[in-house]
Amino acid sequence: MTKIKSFQEIQGFLSVGYIYLIVMGILNETLYYNQIGIEFLNYSSILDVLISPISRLTSSISRLVIFIVIIFFAFKLPNILAKNKDKKWFKKILKFEPELTKNEIKHSLLKTFMFIVSLGLFGFYVGSGLGNGYRMSEKIEKGEIEFNDQIKFINGDESNVEIVGTNSTYMFYLEKDKKTVQITPISGIIQSIVKNK
Numbered sequence: 220m221t222k223i224k225s226f227q228e229i230q231g232f233l234s235v236g237y238i239y240l241i242v243m244g245i246l247n248e249t250l251y252y253n254q255i256g257i258e259f260l261n262y263s264s265i266l267d268v269l270i271s272p273i274s275r276l277t278s279s280i281s282r283l284v285i286f287i288v289i290i291f292f293a294f295k296l297p298n299i300l301a302k303n304k305d306k307k308w309f310k311k312i313l314k315f316e317p318e319l320t321k322n323e324i325k326h327s328l329l330k331t332f333m334f335i336v337s338l339g340l341f342g343f344y345v346g347s348g349l350g351n352g353y354r355m356s357e358k359i360e361k362g363e364i365e366f367n368d369q370i371k372f373i374n375g376d377e378s379n380v381e382i383v384g385t386n387s388t389y390m391f392y393l394e395k396d397k398k399t400v401q402i403t404p405i406s407g408i409i410q411s412i413v414k415n416k
């Protein structure tokens with residue numbers, strides 16, 4: 220019965236966590252794109268909203284590994300610490316009431332760790348949205364864009380651009396001698412995209 224309750228509790232945390240990630244993903248994309256003059260939600264489908272938080276976390280292997288390690292420890296560490304509730308170092312560092320059971324301590328620690336993880340994710344999403352958007356808007360303003368990417372349109376035209384973002388339906392890019400971001404539907408207009416680093 221305890222295992223079922225524990226599983227349901229973890230399932231509840233994961234469900235709320237995913238909704239939280241979706242909100243953070245929307246916030247991240249909005250903060251980034253608003254700084255370069257795009258109302259992102261006007262160009263987003265429900266799929267973009269659902270995928271954006273995951274794509275941001277998995278955009279590099281190091282981010283993904285760090286996220287998995289943090290989540291693993293956030294769920295595992297309360298268990299490990301609760302088993303040592305009678306040890307001196309535990310009582311000294313974590314000042315819990317002595318009459319609390321192991322499960323009550325574990326539950327309390329899990330809530331605390333989830334709160335810390337959620338604060339960290341808030342900092343990551345808001346910070347990267349603001350930071351990346353600010354850097355991109357500064358580059359646009361100062362004319363420091365490199366235009367390394369290439370778009371080939373269905374009509375045969377080719378254009379050297381700087382791709383500043385994509386979603387499932389649209390591509391956002393800058394052309395030479397223009398300081399405003401161009402928005403083009405991907406389907407039916409673009410034949411191929413070569414995105415260079």
